[in-house]
Amino acid sequence: xxxxxxxxxxxxxFVRAYPGSVxxxxxxxxxxxxxxxxxxxxxxxxxxxxxxxxxxxxxxxxGVIAEYLGxxxxxxxxxxxxCSSSSMALRMAYSEIKAGLHDVVAxxxxxxxxxxxxxxxxxxxxxxxxxxxxxxxxxxxxxYYAMYAQAYMAEHGVTLDDLAMIRVKAAAYxxxxxxxxxxxxxxxxxxxxPESRMSGPISAPLRVGDCCANADGSSCIIVASEEKAKAxxxxxxxxxxxxxxxxxxxxxxRSDLTIGLKAGIEAGKEAYKMAGITPEDIDVAEVHDCFTxxxxxxxxxxxxxxxxxxxxxxxxxxxxxxGHIPVNVDGGLLSKGHPIGATGGSQIxxxxxxxxxxxxxxxxKDPAVGLVHNIGGVGLYGNxxxxxx
Numbered sequence: 001x002x003x004x005x006x007x008x009x010x011x012x013x014f015v016r017a018y019p020g021s022v023x024x025x026x027x028x029x030x031x032x033x034x035x036x037x038x039x040x041x042x043x044x045x046x047x048x049x050x051x052x053x054x055x056x057x058x059x060x061x062x063g064v065i066a067e068y069l070g071x072x073x074x075x076x077x078x079x080x081x082x083c084s085s086s087s088m089a090l091r092m093a094y095s096e097i098k099a100g101l102h103d104v105v106a107x108x109x110x111x112x113x114x115x116x117x118x119x120x121x122x123x124x125x126x127x128x129x130x131x132x133x134x135x136x137x138x139x140x141x142x143x144y145y146a147m148y149a150q151a152y153m154a155e156h157g158v159t160l161d162d163l164a165m166i167r168v169k170a171a172a173y174x175x176x177x178x179x180x181x182x183x184x185x186x187x188x189x190x191x192x193x194p195e196s197r198m199s200g201p202i203s204a205p206l207r208v209g210d211c212c213a214n215a216d217g218s219s220c221i222i223v224a225s226e227e228k229a230k231a232x233x234x235x236x237x238x239x240x241x242x243x244x245x246x247x248x249x250x251x252x253x254r255s256d257l258t259i260g261l262k263a264g265i266e267a268g269k270e271a272y273k274m275a276g277i278t279p280e281d282i283d284v285a286e287v288h289d290c291f292t293x294x295x296x297x298x299x300x301x302x303x304x305x306x307x308x309x310x311x312x313x314x315x316x317x318x319x320x321x322x323g324h325i326p327v328n329v330d331g332g333l334l335s336k337g338h339p340i341g342a343t344g345g346s347q348i349x350x351x352x353x354x355x356x357x358x359x360x361x362x363x364x365k366d367p368a369v370g371l372v373h374n375i376g377g378v379g380l381y382g383n384x385x386x387x388x389x
Contacts, residue, residue, distance in 0.1 A: 004097045005229030005236035006387070007104075008037025008222035009349040013179050014337040017114040018216035022056055023068040026110045029218035029342065030069050033106070037222045039232060041070035044222070045102035048092055049078050050085035050109040051341030054124050055116060065108065080341070082128050083290065084376035085109060086219060087344030087383035091242045093223045103225045104232075109346075110218040111339035121214055128377040130249045141290070142211055144251070144378040146203035149293040151257035153205065156308040160205060163292040164191040165314045167198070167209045167334055170289065173321070174335020176361040179346075181215050181337035210292040215337025219345025221352075237352045240369070241386035243271030247379050259307065260297035263382030264288075264375055268302045271371075271384040279303030282386075283367035284354045285325060286347035288375040289332040298373055299327070302384070321364055329354075329362045344374040348385065355389050 010032030012018075018025050034040070047069070049062040058064055062078035081088040086109030093105040113121055126135040129144070152158060171186035190198040191209055198209030229236040245266035248254055254262070272278060279302060287302070289295035299310035304325045313319050319327040330336065330350040333343060351370035353359045372385040 002226040004094050004239045005224055005226060005233065006221055006239065006348070006352050007224045007229050007233035007236050008033040008039070009352045010034070010036060010220040011179055011342070011346050011349050012218045014181050014215040014217035014339055016181060016213070016215060016337070018112055022058060022061065022110060022112050023065055025112055025216060026065050026108060026218045027069065029110070029220040029345070030106070030108060033220035033222050037232065039222070043104055044071055044074060044106050045104050046074050046096065047071045047076045047106040047108060048089040049076060050080065050089035050107065051111050052080050052082050052085060055111060055113050055121070071106065081381040081383070082376035083288070083338070083340050084344055084374040084381045084383045085341045087348070087372065087374035087385060088244065088381070090221055090223065090344070090348060090385060091244055091383065094239055094242055097223060097225050103228045105223045107221040107223060107345060108218070109342040109344060111341040112216045113214045113339060114216050118214070128380065133250055141378065142203040142206055145291040145293055146206045147251065148257050148297065149205050149291070152260070152293060152297060155258035156311065158296065158311045160191065161188060162311045162314060163210055163296065164188050166289065166292040166295050169314065169320060170328060170332045170334035173329045173362055174331030177331045177336060180331045180335045181213060182335045206291060206293070212290050212333040212338045215339045217337065217339035217342040217346070219342040219349060221345050221348055235356045237355050238388050239385065240277070240388045241271035241273070241275030243267035243269065243274065243384040245270065245382045247382070249380055260301040261375060261379030261382060263379050264298060264301045264373060264384070267382035267384040268373070271386045275386040277369065277386065281369050282325060282371045283369050284329070284351065284364045285327045285371040285373065286330070286332070286350050287327055287373040289328055289334050290338060290375070292334070294375070295328065295332065302371065302373055321362060326364045329364065344372065344383065347372045347374060351387050355387060
């Protein structure tokens with residue numbers, strides 16, 4: 001069967017408060033992707049719009065955005081799987097092209113979280129969990145991941161410094177990423193300094209420095225059939241595997257918090273099988289580091305380390321750019337920020353640039369295969385995408 005390729009990628013700057021409208025924010029990522037692909041709106045057969053609802057007032061944003069971008073009367077639709085929405089949208093675009101419905105599809109992710117207060121944002125995030133049995137009791141994202149952190153650290157001997165080293169790495173690369181919200185260095189000493197914001201408690205054992213920040217942003221991925229990709233693009237990046245899985249929404253339904261996120265594990269297995277490769281074949285990865293513990297667990301869930309040995313990767317520096325398995329060398333969510341619907345597309349953009357050798361200061365040496373791990377909610381949805389030159 002013919003392959004499906006990525007021919008253009010784009011992303012807005014991720015910022016704490018974007019001054020314009022949602023449609024203007026989306027246009028920034030779309031404009032960059034269209035310029036990258038060197039095509040026009042008439043070349044796009046369909047669009048898929050991805051975000052998490054209730055952060056802005058517009059209902060059914062797909063039609064509004066498609067109109068603003070000049071993508072009508074082509075079909076469009078809206079999809080959401082919380083934080084993994086744009087990765088799931090890429091999976092849908094891949095499926096539509098494989099089915100022969102379309103040849104070129106635009107995958108557009110966005111979120112403008114600054115339109116509501118921080119307290120309202122946390123409440124909406126909490127409602128990504130079960131609104132009958134969990135979120136009414138005040139559970140929010142930091143508390144959920146803190147439960148995983150407590151269980152995981154007790155089981156595997158992970159220390160607070162191990163988690164802090166993940167943020168130190170993120171900050172080292174975030175300084176090089178002009179699209180990132182946070183572009184400042186972070187040291188281990190910042191986590192022990194009571195005067196440093198990084199050391200402030202959030203939900204034990206997680207501190208401010210262990211948590212990513214909300215942001216406004218957009219991303220866009222242009223996907224094409226093999227025939228179109230070869231005709232339109234000098235260096236298409238091919239989609240080798242798309243894995244997806246889900247997990248029980250309630251924490252009480254999860255049997256073991258010490259092994260990481262099962263949705264990520266299962267999505268990874270599916271993606272590896274589809275691509276016909278193993279974790280040893282991955283040259284560079286983007287993983288969902290909404291919290292430092294999430295990146296630590298992802299090392300093991302994706303097979304980069306055996307259970308309990310993820311801490312050894314960060315201690316040895318193997319997840320830095322020069323290491324055996326470079327992870328989040330664009331700063332990750334911890335530095336870039338996390339505009340929910342745009343995050344997966346941003347991760348995919350990074351890997352595409354890496355595989356094309358166009359990543360600038362964060363370029364990994366000659367990568368051939370890259371992986372994107374994108375989680376929705378507290379491991380409720382898992383998406384893993386494998387890309388190759």
